[in-house]
Every structure is written in C-alpha cells, then in structure tokens.
Amino acid sequence: MNRSRRQFTACMPLLALAPHLGRAAEPMPTAPFPNETVRIVVGFSPGGVADVSARIVGQK
Numbered sequence: 001m002n003r004s005r006r007q008f009t010a011c012m013p014l015l016a017l018a019p020h021l022g023r024a025a026e027p028m029p030t031a032p033f034p035n036e037t038v039r040i041v042v043g044f045s046p047g048g049v050a051d052v053s054a055r056i057v058g059q060k
Contacts, residue, residue, distance in 0.1 A: 040058055044050040 040054050042050050042054045
C-alpha cells in the first residue's frame with residue numbers, strides 16, 4: 001500500500017466523526033424538573049431511619 005492510501009485509511013475514522021463534533025457543543029433544551037409530584041415509596045417500617053430520611057428529603 002502506498003503512503004497516501006495509508007494516510008487516507010488512517011484518517012477515515014476522523015472523517016466519519018467530523019460531522020458529529022459540532023453537535024456535541026450545542027446545549028440541550030431543558031425542561032423544568034420535576035413537572036409533576038415525585039412519589040417516594042419506602043419499604044420499611046414507619047419511624048425507622050429510612051422513613052425519617054425519606055421524610056426529610058421529601059420536604060425539600
């Protein structure tokens with residue numbers, strides 16, 4: 001294989017990725033979170049550490 005063909009073959013992955021590089025810099029549109037009520041289900045007995053922790057996080 002001659003030199004120019006090797007260089008072309010080596011550059012093919014870069015040429016394939018080039019159109020996608022510009023898209024990575026575009027900011028993604030964001031939606032306000034949460035759009036609806038988030039329900040936390042704790043599968044342990046009431047008054048335990050998991051229940052108290054979930055209630056504290058749920059108030060925020």
